[in-house]
Amino acid sequence: MNAFQRMLRGWEVVHPYNAAQVLELRCPVGVDAASAAWSATMEDMNLGRVEAKVISYRHFGLNGEMSRFPVRLLPPGTCLETYLGDELNRPFSDPGEPPFRPFILPDASSGTFHFGVVYQHWVADSVAVRHMLRRWLERMFRPPAAWKPLRMRHANIGYLGLLELSPGPMEPVQTMLSMIRRHMRYRKARKCKTLGKDDYPVRVIMQDAPGLIGGLTRAAKRLGVKVHDLFLTAATRVCDERIPTQHRKSRTDLAIGSIIDLRPLARGALDDRFGLFLGFAEVISRPDEIKRRHKLLASIARQNHLHRQRGIWPSSVGYLLLAMATRPLVKPSKLYSFFRKETPMIAGVSNVNLSSTWVAEFGDLIAKYRRISPTGPLAPVVFAVTSLGDDLQLSITYRDALLTREQAAELGAAFVTELRSLIAE
Known part of the structure; x- marks a missing residue:
């Protein structure tokens, strides 16, 4: 763990330090297909539950256990702001749960679909989570030949x-x-x-x-x-x-x-x-x-x-x-x-x-991209x-x-x- 991660881990003893990123998509998203793509994305990136020690941590693959933590389908009409506020305050208290909570929220008024992930911020920054969302989008909406190489290594530098x-x-x-x-x-x-x-x-x-x-x-x-x-x-x-x-x-x-x-x-x-x-x-x-x-x-x-x-x-x-x-x-x-x-x-x-990033390449799918940052102790x-x-x-x-x-x-x-x-x- 680097200094920032250690500080945030200390803060989580007091209150959750969760963040979120939400895609507003122009096309429908089925919960079963979304869950399958999310599970495969986690496997592609060798992510799963996290075991944290005093100054180090490591990820463990779930080995078929992702069915316990599927993409959550929220009822139509759910207030996105209220849901995100609740999730930012909800701790990741289950040691077997991955530090990522994906969800889908259909928006009947605009015909769009929100796909988002609430995550423990000490595990990943915005760049790392965007890599996850890119691969999820590729698995959902692009043929395998169009997928970009994904060479994500876990951090080994403080x-x-x-x-x-x-x-x-x-x-x-x-x-x-x-x-x-x-x-x-x-x-x-x-x-x-x-x-x-x-x-x-x-x-x-x-x-x-x-x-x-x-x-x-x-x-x-x-x-x-x-x-x-x-x-x-x-x-x-x-x-x-x-x-x-x-x-x-x-x-x-x-x-x-x-x-x-x-x-x-x-x-x-x-x-x-x-x-x-x-x-x-x-x-x-x-x-x-x-x-x-x-x-x-x-x-x-x-x-x-x-x-x-x-x-x-x-x-x-x-x-x-x-x-x-x-x-x-x-x-x-x-x-x-x-x-x-x-x-x-x-x-x-x-x-x-995000205009010069991969997000712009999905302009046919992504209507809006929202990031929600935690307040924390600072x-x-x-x-x-x-x-x-x-x-x-x-x-x-x-x-x-x-x-x-x-x-x-x-x-x-x-x-x-x-x-x-x-x-x-």
Whole structure:
């Protein structure tokens, strides 16, 4: 297990750390055919139940036992948001169960079918799960001759190995200085109110923003920033007055995190590794910056540029390792409060563009692709932004002790409005 996985395993003692990905398909899906294809996909990828030890784990094939864990057919009319919220809160408590729960939900109003999988996030990141869904789609809708090679190996590299392969400047002095700077900036960031175990349950809302990506791409090019900088700017502005925080004179800034895929940052190819390779970075904004949209965007773009230049994104691994070193001193029940103090991010943004991936090749089948990210101990609200063609699919996972559903929906609507304002200016 790498540092991120070990941290998430510790969090699961307190609350499930589940994620989900959902395909909205334009063609009907039968539960028997879907179950057969899913079982074959698991066998193709040598996946099954997981046996976890302290710092290592391994997969075991189910050897004909997949019939115990078929694809679940949900009754028509089931609210997808409610179901996903329930599943994110439901632990994988059966040691014989694979860490993946596939399901089908027919949508009578649109004539489409949702095929999704809820999974234990510490076992697999979004890239790994997309490999599973690609093979499932191939088995369901493509002849064997059209299947792409599937050479997924299980991860045998931890973050220390990944650090050695990182192209960023990872000199010990630079890494230590970057962590000290992060710590000092975090000391000025606002903290969310905590309610103990009442903080843990989460809910999900989903919104669509068709035709938005092209405008965001052109705006980013015009302004000399990255599209992700626009997402962070919008998230910072909408969270500023909508997420309740503690009022302290010494803590006036706002921290927003980014989930970072570490696979492209390694010199060795990790695309064919099944596992989880994630880190995080943050941007921290002052009140005067938040009030002025373009000043905020410039600050966020500058911080992210420094992250890339200094190799601080990979150094987030070092930050995690430091947290892991102190974790034995913290009870699992106090883990959330610990991270709320040491990394007080008010929200996180997970941004994935699928337009240049295999997903676009299934445009005849896939109408929408949704990703649902967990909150975990680091951020109480997560914006999962998925781009496919010119359309944006937004999922927001939030702690229902922090926001009502109506407030979360308004947060999502304000996020899209803010993005449109960035395009217009």
